[in-house]
Amino acid sequence: MSADDIRRFTDAAAKQPPSPSSDWTDCVHLLDRLAMFDIIPAMASVDRQKIELIMGKAWGMFSTFGALLIASAPTLGGDMTPAALTMTIAYRRLYFAYTVLYKREIAYLDIPPEQVNDGRVYLGCTPMSDAGIRHEIDSAIARAQDALAKGTVLTMWSQSLPAGDWQANDEVNFKLPKVGADACCGSIRLAWLLTTEARQRPNGSLISNLAAAQHYLRARRQVCTAILSAGQMDILTTEYDNQKRRDIAAGKPNRQAGTANPVFPPDFQMRDWAIKGSKDGEADRQRCNAAKSPPLWRKIDEIYPTGSVEGGVGTA
Known part of the structure; x- marks a missing residue:
């Protein structure tokens, strides 16, 4: 639409007193x-009340x-998304815009993907697609396989070094050791x-396809190596989004940032790809690492020990 259509909405809202009895x-x-x-900035230009x-x-x-049946029952944390999913597309579109604006979240509300990407762009992220995520995953694995075959590891800023060395990068305080x-x-x-x-x-954390690929690969690696069971990995994936929500509600959306880059907002598609990563990791483990079995539950400080490469890698 146009700025004129947004103005018509804001003018109509301005005429009404902030009362339930207003029309x-x-x-x-x-x-x-x-x-x-246009819906999201239009909402942003009107008082939240x-x-x-x-x-x-x-x-x-x-x-x-x-x-109405779903809404009549208490919802966890006041989340109306389950009820909204049963609504018409007209309401789901408005509620999606509402969650983007006030919750800074990309929630699954069964609306067209291009509209979902409008929400991501509003939050400072790039558009996301399953095809784009798969391309990032396949490209990263191909680079890794090539580097390991040649006895080198790729490091920050596209440099390389002998696989037996360590590379420290002062800009991000990140070390990449020999993988083996x-x-x-x-x-x-x-x-x-x-x-x-x-x-x-710099500016890399909100590249959506890359972010989803990273979360997929992290989950796949943790489960493939039997560090975590697929079940625990999925629980941690869900809890990670919950922690982001708590940080956003507290006014500190970047609390978990590992660098100066902002944290990626909670996003259903990224979460789905992480869960797919744990499923594929379990298939890997059964195929070529079946001698190792994950514990029923592993403590967090055992997964990411302080000072370890994994413990020092920000994955926001």
């Missing part, structure tokens, strides 16, 4: 006709019986480290 019908219709990349009232009106206008010729999991571990390096470069 927000026109505001809902004007908001609904906007493209996603009024946006809450507009969303309440939209709920009444676009509700379904199933949504582990035929089963070694190339996955190195691929994960290579994507981590790329994300630690």
Whole structure:
């Protein structure tokens, strides 16, 4: 749409007192006709109290019986996403914009992927696609396999050094050691480290396809090596997003940042790829590392010991 359409919405919202008794019908219709990349900034230009009232009106206008049943039950942490998923596409679009603006999250609400990417772009991230993620994964694994075959490891800024050496990079305080010729999991571990390096470069953390590839490779490596079970890896993946949500709610969205780069917001597609990574890692383990079995549960400080390469690698 256009700036004129956004202005019509903001003018209509400005005319209404911030009261439940005000008529927000026109505001809902004007908001609904906007493209996603206009809905979010349009909402941002109106006082949140009024946006809450507009969303309440939209709920009444676009509700379904199933949504009302779900909404009648308590939801974890006030999260209305399960109920919203049963709503019409009109409401899901508005609620998606609401979660982007106020929760800084890319939530699964079954809307078209290009609209989901509008939300990512609003939060400072690049667009994401499954094909793009797979390309990043395959490229990283190919680079890792080539480096290991040649007896070198690739390091920050596309440098290389003998595989028996250590490379320290002062810009990011990151060390990449010899990985070793582990035929089963070694190339996955190195691929994960290579994507981590790329994300630690200035402005690298919000490249969406790269971020999802890194999380996939991390999960696949942890499960392939039997450091973690697939079940524990999936639990940690989910909890990692929960911790991001808590940090955002506390006004500290970059609390877990390992560098000066910002933390990637909670994102359902990135979480799905991490879970796929643990599944593929378990297939790897059964195929070529079956002699090792993961514990039922491993303590966090055993997974990422202080001072270890894994413990010093930021994966936000």
